[in-house]
Amino acid sequence: MNLLQKLRAEQSSVGLDIGNHSLKLVKIRHLKDGYFLEATGIKELAPGTIEGSEIKDREALIEAITTLINQCDPSIVEVVISMSGHGIISDKCTFKIEPGENAEELILWEAGQRSPFDVDDITLDYRILNRNPDTNEAEVMLVAAKNQIMQNFIDLLYEAGCKPAVVDVDAFAINNCYSLESQGQPGAGVVMLLNIGHDLTNVTFVKDGLYHSTRDISTAGDFFSKTIQRNLGVSAQEAFAIIKGNADESMDKSVIQQSIEYAAEELSSGIDLAFSYFKSSEKNDVIDKIVLCGGGAYITGLAEFLEHRHETAVRISNPLTHLQYDPDLFGSVDPQKISALLCVAIGLALRKVSV
Numbered sequence: 609m610n611l612l613q614k615l616r617a618e619q620s621s622v623g624l625d626i627g628n629h630s631l632k633l634v635k636i637r638h639l640k641d642g643y644f645l646e647a648t649g650i651k652e653l654a655p656g657t658i659e660g661s662e663i664k665d666r667e668a669l670i671e672a673i674t675t676l677i678n679q680c681d682p683s684i685v686e687v688v689i690s691m692s693g694h695g696i697i698s699d700k701c702t703f704k705i706e707p708g709e710n711a712e713e714l715i716l717w718e719a720g721q722r723s724p725f726d727v728d729d730i731t732l733d734y735r736i737l738n739r740n741p742d743t744n745e746a747e748v749m750l751v752a753a754k755n756q757i758m759q760n761f762i763d764l765l766y767e768a769g770c771k772p773a774v775v776d777v778d779a780f781a782i783n784n785c786y787s788l789e790s791q792g793q794p795g796a797g798v799v800m801l802l803n804i805g806h807d808l809t810n811v812t813f814v815k816d817g818l819y820h821s822t823r824d825i826s827t828a829g830d831f832f833s834k835t836i837q838r839n840l841g842v843s844a845q846e847a848f849a850i851i852k853g854n855a856d857e858s859m860d861k862s863v864i865q866q867s868i869e870y871a872a873e874e875l876s877s878g879i880d881l882a883f884s885y886f887k888s889s890e891k892n893d894v895i896d897k898i899v900l901c902g903g904g905a906y907i908t909g910l911a912e913f914l915e916h917r918h919e920t921a922v923r924i925s926n927p928l929t930h931l932q933y934d935p936d937l938f939g940s941v942d943p944q945k946i947s948a949l950l951c952v953a954i955g956l957a958l959r960k961v962s963v
Contacts, residue, residue: 619637619638619960620635620636620637620638620646621635621636621638621686621688621773621956621957621958621959621960622634622635622636622684622686622687622688622957623635623636623687623688623689623781623952623953623954623955623956623957623958623959624673624687624688624689624770624953624956625689625690625778625781625950625952625953625956626658626669626673626689626761627653627658627805627806627952628653628657628658628659628660628805628806628807628808629652629653629805629806629807629829629830629903630650630651630652630653630806630903630949631650631651631653631672631673631676632648632649632650632949632950632952632953633647633648633649633650633676633677633680633684633687633953634647634648634950634953634954634956634957635647635648635680635681635684635957636931636954636957636958638960639932642930642931642932643788643930643931643932643958644931644932644933645928645931645932645933645937646681647680647681647684647937648680648937648938648950648953649676649679649680650676650946650949650950651672651675651676651679653668653669653672654668655844657669657672660807661691661692661696661754661757662757662760663760663761663764666764666767669764669768670764670767670768673764673765673768673770674768674769677768677769677770684770685769685770685771686770686771686772686773687765687770687771687772687773688772688773688774688776688956688957688959689761689765689772689774689775689776689956690775690776690777690778690780690781690952690956691753691757691758691761691775691776691777691778692777692778692779692808692810692824696751696752696753696754696757696777697751697752698749698750698751698752698777698779698780698821698822699749699750699821700737700747700748700749700750700820700821701718701719701747701748701750702745702746702747702748703715703718703745703746703748704743704744704745704746705744705745705746706744707744711736711746712734715734715736715746715748715750716732716734719732719734719750719752720732729754729755729756730752730753730754730755731752731753731755731758732750732751732752733750733751734748734749734750734751735748735749736748737749737818749819751777753775758775761775762775774956774959776955776956776959777822778803778810778952779801779803779810779812779819779822780819780955781951781952781953781954781955781956781958782801782803782810782812782901782951782952782955783801783812783814783819783955784954784955784956784958784959785901785925785927785951785952785954785955785958786799786801786814786899786925788927788930788954788955788958789899789925789926789927789929789930790817791930795816795817796816796817797815797816797896797897798813798814798815798886798890798892798894798895798896798897799813799814799815799895799896799897799898799899800812800813800814800879800883800895800897800898800899801813801814801899801901801925802879802898802899802900802901802902802905802914803901803902803951803952804828804829804875804900804901804902804903804904804905804907805828805829805902805903805904806828806829806830806903807826807828807829807830808824808825808826808828809824809825809826809827809828809875809878809902809904810822810823810824810825811823811824811825811878811879811882811883813886815890815892820886820890821885821886821889823881823882823885823886825875825878825879825881825882826878827871827874827875827877827878828875828904829851829902829903829904829907831871831874831875832851832867832868832871832872832904832907833847833848833851834847835867835868835870835871836850836851836864836867836868839863839866839867840859840860840863840864840867842859850864850908851868851907851908852906852907852908853906853908864908865909868907868908868909868910868913869909869913872907872909872910872913872914872917873917875910875914876913876914876917876918879914879918883895894920895918895920896920896921897920897921897922897923898914898915898918898920898921898922898923899922899923899924899925900914900922900923900924900925900948901925901948901951901952902948902949902951902952903948903949905924905925905948905949906924906945906948906949911923911924924947924948925947925948925951926944926947926948927947927950927951927954928943928944928947928950928954929944929947931954
C-alpha cells in the first residue's frame, strides 16, 4: 500500500491551541505505523484579543480562527481544543470506593466538595488512574472547568464554523506530546514539562512515565518582553525580537543578558515553588530532566540558565521529528525553530477524533 492509500485508509484529527498571543493549528493523520502531519499554521493575535481566560474581542478572534483554517485546510470542521489558566483546575486525589458503590457518583460528588469554584458553575470530569483492590482505594485525576469560560469558547468556535469535538487541558496535551517524543517509553525519574506561554507557564510533572500533577506560574514570555522593554527603552515588537535572539547590533548585550537572567530567575523561583508542592506528595528531591515547550522555549539563553540554576538536563521539545510530513509544508520556515510552539496543538491532535 503506497502512502496516499494509507492516508485515505486512516482518520485525521485537528488540534487548535488558542493562546493569548497566537493560534496554533495542527492536523494529523493517524497511520497504523505513526502519524502524518497534513496541515499546520500559526497566526498571531492582536494584543488584547484574549486576556487571561477571557475573550475580549470576539470578532477579532473569530476572524483569526477562520483565516488560519482557510490557510491550512478549508475542509476542517471538527477541532480539539484545550483550556488552562484561572478557569480550570486539575488535581490528583485518592478516594475509597467500596464494592458495589457507584464510583462515578461518589467521585463527582467528592470533587464538587473540594473544588474552590461554586459547584453549580462548573463542569467536572475525572479519570481513574490506579486502583488498589486490597484497600479499595482509587487514585483519580480530577478536572474542574468554569462553565461560563468554557461555553464562551465553545460558542465562539461554532460562530467560526467549527465544531469542538473534545475540550482537553493544556497540561494533558503537553503530556501527550511528550509521550510521542518518548516513543511511548518516557522512562523512570521525574521530568518537568515547562510550557512557557505568553502570560502563563504550565509546569507539568511526569513521574516514572506517568502524568503526576500540574501547577501554573504567572511568570511567562510577556514578563521577559516587558523586562527588556523597561531596561532598554524599546517597543514591545523590538523586545519580542530581542528575546528571540534578533537584537540590533547597536544594543547593549550586557543589559540584554542581565534582563533575561533577571526574568529567568523569577521563572525559576516559580519552578522552585511548584517543585516544593510536588515534593510534598512524593519522595523525590531531584528533577531528572526539564523539557521546554511553547514560544518561551526559544528565549535566548533560557535553556542554559535553567540547566545551571536547577542543576539538571534541559532540552527544547521537538515533536516534529516524530511526525512524517512533506518538507514543502513549511515553505521557507525552519520547522525546528517552531516545533516547541506546536506542542499543545500536536498533543491535542493526537486525540483520535474523526473529522
